Structure formats: structure tokens, C-alpha cells
Amino acid sequence: MSNDSVIWIGNDHGGFELKMQIIAHLAKRGIGVHDVGSASTEIVRYPLFAAQVAEAIVQGEAKRGILICSTGIGMSIIANRYRGIRAALCTSVYMGKMTRAHNDSNILCLGGKITPAQEALEILDAWLDTPYEGGRHDISLGLILEAESVIASCGVWEPLNQMAPGEKKP
Secondary structure (H helix, E strand, O other): OOOOOEEEEEEOHHHHHHHHHHHHHHHHOOOEEEEOOOOOOOOOOHHHHHHHHHHHHHOOOOOOEEEEEOOOHHHHHHHOOOOOOOEEEOOOHHHHHHHHHOOOOOEEEEEOOOOOHHHHHHHHHHHHHOOOOOOOHHHHHHHHHHHHHHHOOOOOOOOOOOOOOOOOOO
16 A cells, blocks of 8 residues: 555554544545554553654655544644654534645544544544645645744654553554
8 A cells, every 4th residue: 555545543551442433434435544553542652653644644655644542632742743744633614625625734643531432533534535725725834834843843853761660662
């Protein structure tokens, strides 16, 4: 499968259950998934998983990703630190549509503990099915790119050991 037909997905413990439902939903739609974890509801650190998905997009290994934690907030914060990432935390179908149509978002962030599964799948479908409109929205994306070149540096993050006792890196 090409990187156009595979979505990278990452989660922490708060997003595991929703991730499993999303993977099944994507399979029904014939969309491949590259799952970077986590593989359970055991406590892990979300930035480690968000970084893998964001870096895959930055490096051209993927076009789109999905990140899920309890609220989606932490995942969106770390993902948006990466140059070229437009991660959007969506809590409604309208937000899922608009972030694709106007922002050309490349990562969808969801809250596994705040958004019911059926609603999350509807948001996901809106995000997947809505094309970027371009046109006047290109101006804003150009400004974002300009700002990124001034305020961000793109490199591979090597996290320091910030694990809790007994935790393992992904």
C-alpha cells in the first residue's frame, strides 16, 4: 500500500478502546492502518506516540494520521509542534469537515473519554471524505508555512527518560 492509502494511528491508554473501533471502521472502508500503539489501556506517555505519527507525515511516510488520548488535547499540542503538521482536535462532524475543507488538516485528534464512539466515527468519516477547498484558504495556509519557517525548527525528537517507574518506551 502507498502512503496515500495508509493512515498512521497512535494513542495513549485513554484512547486505546476508541482506536480499536476506528481501526475496525477503517478496515470496513478498505483503508489501511499503521498502528504505532499503544497496545493496551496500561498507562503510557502520549507525546511518544504523537511524535511517531507526526514524524511519519513530516518525513513523507504518511499523508494523514489519527491521534487519540483521553481528550485529544495533549495529542494535538505535541503534534502541532512539528513543521508541516496541522493537527485538529475535533468534537463534532462540522469540525471534522471544516478542518479538512479550510485547514487541510493532516492529523485528526480525538478524545477517547469525551467523544462517544459512534460520534467519533462520524467525525472521522467527515474528515476522510471532505476535500481541501483551496482558493482563499491557501492564503492562510501560506501564512502558517511562513510562520513555521520563522518560529519552528524541524528535527527528530529524542525524548529524555521521563517514564514513570515500570513504564516502557514504545
